[in-house]
Amino acid sequence: MSEAVTIGVVMLVHTAFDRAEQVIRFWAAGGCPVVVHVDRAVPKAVHDAFAGRLHDLAPRVVLSPRHRCEWGTWGIVAATIAACETMLARFPDVSHVYLASGACLPLRPVAALRDYLAAWPGTDFIESATTADVPWTVGGLSEERFTLHFPFSWRRQRKLFDRWVALQRRLGLKRRIPPGIVPHMGSQWWCLTRGTLEAILSDPQRPVFDRYFRRVWIPDESYFQTLVRRHQNRPGTRIESRSLTLSKFDHQGKPHIFYDDHLQLLRRSDCFVARKIWPHAERLYATFLRQDANTMAAEPNPAKIDRVFAKATERRRRGRSGLWMQSRYPREGWEHGVTAGPYSVFEGFTELFENWETWLARMTGARVHGHLFAPQRVEWEGGQTTFAGVLTDNPRIRDHNAQMFLRNLIWNTRGERQCFQFGPGDSQLLSWDMAKDPNAQISVISGGWIVPLFHNPPPDLRERVARLQKIEAEHLGALRSPYAKARIRIWTLSEFLESPMEALQAILDDMVPAQPGPASRPRLSEAPRLRDLRGLGRFLQSLKNEGMHPYLMGDLTAEPDSPAPPPHRPRRGGAPI
Structure with a gap:
């Protein structure tokens, strides 16, 4: 045979x-x-x-x-x-x-x-489907490739091509499809029987069809695919719509x-x-x-x-989550995931607790850094000058592209959870990026940054407090916006101090995955040591008495038996807010 x-x-x-x-x-x-x-x-x-x-x-x-x-x-x-x-x-x-x-x-x-x-005797192997049935057309021209004129080259005369298409759409111009054919599309590469090919090439209407298809866009994907249907009823022939x-x-x-x-x-x-x-x-x-x-x-x-x-x-x-591709960089919103894995951000904790980083690393097994976005240097764990992927502690290099700094950190340490401290004294370039990142777990004690200022008040205390409070308020606005996708917990300083163990347990439950068995999550067996906060309420009250309004800390009542600190006298020409 x-x-x-x-x-x-x-x-x-x-x-x-x-x-x-x-x-x-x-x-x-x-x-x-x-x-x-x-x-x-x-x-x-x-x-x-x-x-x-x-x-x-x-x-x-x-x-x-x-x-x-x-x-x-x-x-x-x-x-x-x-x-x-x-x-x-x-x-x-x-x-x-x-x-x-x-x-x-x-x-x-x-x-x-x-x-x-x-x-397969008498079978024509040619992909042939109507425009309504093909999903592969790219560029917005499906049925229109048969109803508009295309006298210009898409590659050599792209502007003319696009403007001519737009003009035809605006004027409602449409070509008439010759009677006797229904436009079909498919792969250019086919295998036809001699009888079918002779019928197409010797068709009395072929001059009409040729004139029509001369102005069809990409006619090699529709000329034979359409005309083979015109002759599909010849005796002993059939179409197998595949290449x-x-x-x-x-x-x-x-x-x-x-x-x-x-x-x-x-x-x-x-x-x-x-x-x-x-x-x-x-x-x-x-x-x-x-x-x-x-x-x-x-x-x-x-x-x-x-x-x-x-x-x-x-x-x-889509690429890989947390890894930006050259084909999409730097188009905002085209990335597949802001970062490659979960990480934790703590705001106000290292200011409130002694040896916070050491305690957190021991309790979770995570890698705990200091303030990675501090203005003086990147505070890598253990005071390292470089970290995974040769990420440097130079703040100028970090701030040149802070978004990629964070993405590289999480990508380079896949499989190990990274934790770092953040606050209003740090570079705020990533405030919105972290808020919109579903991989971020952000825990905030608002106003916690006041504790170091309470222990060592600077000469420009009021200006410093006002400036940091304004920065943190804007950051909290990003965290509370409808665009925020991170796992966010926010306490005021007074709320946190009411039940610190409960708050710490909630944080650990988010960080440590549940294990099978009756004790699915570890319970707190020890707590980090709080810094000495005696007189803090009175300190805040003195700021209020001087005309300052430290509202992010919550309602910390001034202790009646605490000695009031001496009123702060602002120096002339203080730092601007």
């Missing part, structure tokens, strides 16, 4: 002529006549040299009349028609015509393809390129031809261009590798 099938191959070539020659010789060695179309844009010297190298394959390999082929234009269809007419006229024994390009690579021997076509050529596209409509490391992937697809192949994929060409390769009668099934392409597309579109 396989002797009744003779496959003719039409090849469209415009580059990588050494590889195209290899593939042509493969087809010819398998008994296939080949008609080659060389893009008219190729210099004559290159064309003539290529034709000369194919001279020994005559008369089974011939070249067709040349047309200029530009993506998205009629030239590709005109080149295909010219090559098909040459094929039908020169090779009357051909029963099937297989359309391929110079970047295509046969994956299975010609005998396997011949046997497969013999098992025997493996071609994959990304989310932008650009074809995937196969390299040497895709060898096993291509084998697994069981397809007969694949495109687009990197011209320097030596291993692929050496492996597949063999007629004695495995000839098992396997059904082409590109779906077997769809999962790999779907994962690659997802990785390219």
